[in-house]
Amino acid sequence: xxxxxxxxxxxxxxxxxxxxxxxxxxxxxxxxxxxxxxxxxxxxxxxxxxxxxxxxxxxxxxxxxxxxxxxxxxxxxxxxxxxxxxxxxxxxxxxxxxxxxxxxxxxxxxxxxxxxxxxxxxxxxxxxxxxxxxxxxxxxxxxxxxxxxxxxxxxxxxxxxxxxxxxxxxxxxxxxxxxxxxxxxxxxxxxxxxxxxxxxxxxxxxxxxxxxxxxxxxxxxxxxxxxxxxxxxxxxxxxxxxxxxxxxxxxxxxxxxxxxxxxxxxxxxxxxxxxxxxxxxxxxxxxxxxxxxxxxxxxxxxxxxxxxxxxxxxxxxxxxxxxxxxxxxxxxxxxxxxxxxxxxxxxxxxxxxxxxxxxxxxxxxxxxxxxxxxxxxxxxxxxx
Amino acid sequence: xxxxxxxxxxxxxxxxxxxxxxxxxxxxxxxxxxxxxxxxxxxxxxxxxxxxxxxxxxxxxxxxxxxxxxxxxxxxxxxxxxxxxxxxxxxxxxxxxxxxxxxxxxxxxxxxxxxxxxxxxxxxxxxxxxxxxxxxxxxxxxxxxxxxxxxxxxxxxxxxxxxxxxxxxxxxxxxxxxxxxxxxxxxxxxxxxxxxxxxxxxxxxxxxxxxxxxxxxxxxxxxxxxxxxxxx
Numbered sequence: 001x002x003x004x005x006x007x008x009x010x011x012x013x014x015x016x017x018x019x020x021x022x023x024x025x026x027x028x029x030x031x032x033x034x035x036x037x038x039x040x041x042x043x044x045x046x047x048x049x050x051x052x053x054x055x056x057x058x059x060x061x062x063x064x065x066x067x068x069x070x071x072x073x074x075x076x077x078x079x080x081x082x083x084x085x086x087x088x089x090x091x092x093x094x095x096x097x098x099x100x101x102x103x104x105x106x107x108x109x110x111x112x113x114x115x116x117x118x119x120x121x122x123x124x125x126x127x128x129x130x131x132x133x134x135x136x137x138x139x140x141x142x143x144x145x146x147x148x149x150x151x152x153x154x155x156x157x158x159x160x161x162x163x164x165x166x167x168x169x170x171x172x173x174x175x176x177x178x179x180x181x182x183x184x185x186x187x188x189x190x191x192x193x194x195x196x197x198x199x200x201x202x203x204x205x206x207x208x209x210x211x212x213x214x215x216x217x218x219x220x221x222x223x224x225x226x227x228x229x230x231x232x233x234x235x236x237x238x239x240x241x242x243x244x245x246x247x248x249x250x251x252x253x254x255x256x257x258x259x260x261x262x263x264x265x266x267x268x269x270x271x272x273x274x275x276x277x278x279x280x281x282x283x284x285x286x287x288x289x290x291x292x293x294x295x296x297x298x299x300x301x302x303x304x305x306x307x308x309x310x311x312x313x314x315x316x317x318x319x320x321x322x323x324x325x326x327x328x329x330x331x332x333x334x335x336x337x338x339x340x341x342x343x344x345x346x347x348x349x350x351x352x353x354x355x356x357x358x359x360x361x362x363x364x365x366x367x368x369x370x371x372x373x374x375x376x377x378x379x380x381x382x383x384x
Numbered sequence: 385x386x387x388x389x390x391x392x393x394x395x396x397x398x399x400x401x402x403x404x405x406x407x408x409x410x411x412x413x414x415x416x417x418x419x420x421x422x423x424x425x426x427x428x429x430x431x432x433x434x435x436x437x438x439x440x441x442x443x444x445x446x447x448x449x450x451x452x453x454x455x456x457x458x459x460x461x462x463x464x465x466x467x468x469x470x471x472x473x474x475x476x477x478x479x480x481x482x483x484x485x486x487x488x489x490x491x492x493x494x495x496x497x498x499x500x501x502x503x504x505x506x507x508x509x510x511x512x513x514x515x516x517x518x519x520x521x522x523x524x525x526x527x528x529x530x531x532x533x534x535x536x537x538x539x540x541x542x543x544x545x546x547x548x549x550x551x552x553x554x555x556x557x558x559x560x561x562x563x564x565x566x567x568x569x570x571x572x573x574x575x576x577x578x579x580x581x582x583x584x585x586x587x588x589x590x591x592x593x594x595x596x597x598x599x600x601x602x603x604x605x606x607x608x609x610x611x612x613x614x615x616x
Contacts, residue, residue, distance in 0.1 A: 009488035261571020
């Protein structure tokens, strides 16, 4: 601590240069925070997806429906504890831009399958007795101001009604929360029977199945058994873990993790050069002063430490400032208006960010610190 | 000389040369001399005579190529870098020609620098700094940065920094070389005071006879060797 004034005063030496370097580091860390939040948003569900849940879809495509009769056969496959079906509705609320996912399900087994959706008991009971009842996640409810008791008209894009109409009326009977921060609370669930009775076509079909296995370690074997069960049928299936399914879904637009890493690598490499140059220049300008410090009795290691302290202070200041600003901005929520239902910086990424800022300081300070440490006193004093 | 206890610096057969490519450049050649405790010694000689190199060797800023340097009974040419740094911090105060203050630190922070290497608390450090600044008559300018001080004042801050740890030996390299006559005289008065009143042993490199006249003894260096009289 007693060296802090010395380190700080060195950073104040060229205020504009320090400010610009600090700004570039700060911006890099704001970007880091945003990319971390976007990755979470795009991969919403991957992290919280149950390891004991399998996702069973049509082998050709998720868009191909499966017969509802598969449900009982899936339940009979060894290793399967429970199974439910889900069907994509794809309705429009007022305008096409107001997107949120809507799914038809059987309420009771659905809630048992997804304990991460927290619904008050009275709302659960209300859903079970209301045919056109629907539950909606907190983020979507907040987004559109939905309240329990509201009637929500959705315009079907797939499922025309038997009477030829496209408008479906739903009564909001519950608003669920996520068990943790990463749970997607943007979805809207309603009775499958309501859809089945009302739709003009597609009777007896569902979108996909979700299966809970007895033992998560045997998930791969159970998936194989399910695949085999429907081999050579008209609708062959592909079973995979929920996590693998969601990852695959997200990665349709590319390997998100790889893209993020590539962007961040480019950004931090640039910052490395900028901050490294600042520190190196600063040390070069102070050759004589460093020589004086050594003459006064500072050891080579102490001089090394001082330069490292300076580079780490700069990068940590910029890093923490950037992370702080990012957290503040991100706390305002999804900036896309619904495309990123889960949008936050996970604690793990904050820790990564802090580590990167320290690492950045160490790397940028390495060569200047080494140079400072190796300075010959008499030689550096001669440069006066 | 009244006895070996009176000898603070003992230099025996010191030679210093540098390599410049394949060539050996001899700066000091077989130097023998002693400095007594409480002495104010002036090292004189023309440019390139080796006076600053000798001062650097006595202060442990450089190492001799041959010979031994004993200061206060300690053979400093055998100390490793770390030991030598610690020894400098405890026993030597340096005063430089160009003051060599940190431009980004106030006078008091500059004076405090050597104390950062001691186990003193912040309060104790402040007390020592105040005493040193008072000794050079600059306590009232402790919050000023070097750029806000005159050359003479900067050099006085430099002297305060040199004496703040109460070192055994004060080494001054052309302390008045960058000052006008009046400021130079003030600095020499101060050094003389430190020598007479506080018993500081001072070795001062200078090429100014006016400055060397303040010393109790003058040693001449010419082409890397000690001579009794400067050649014309």
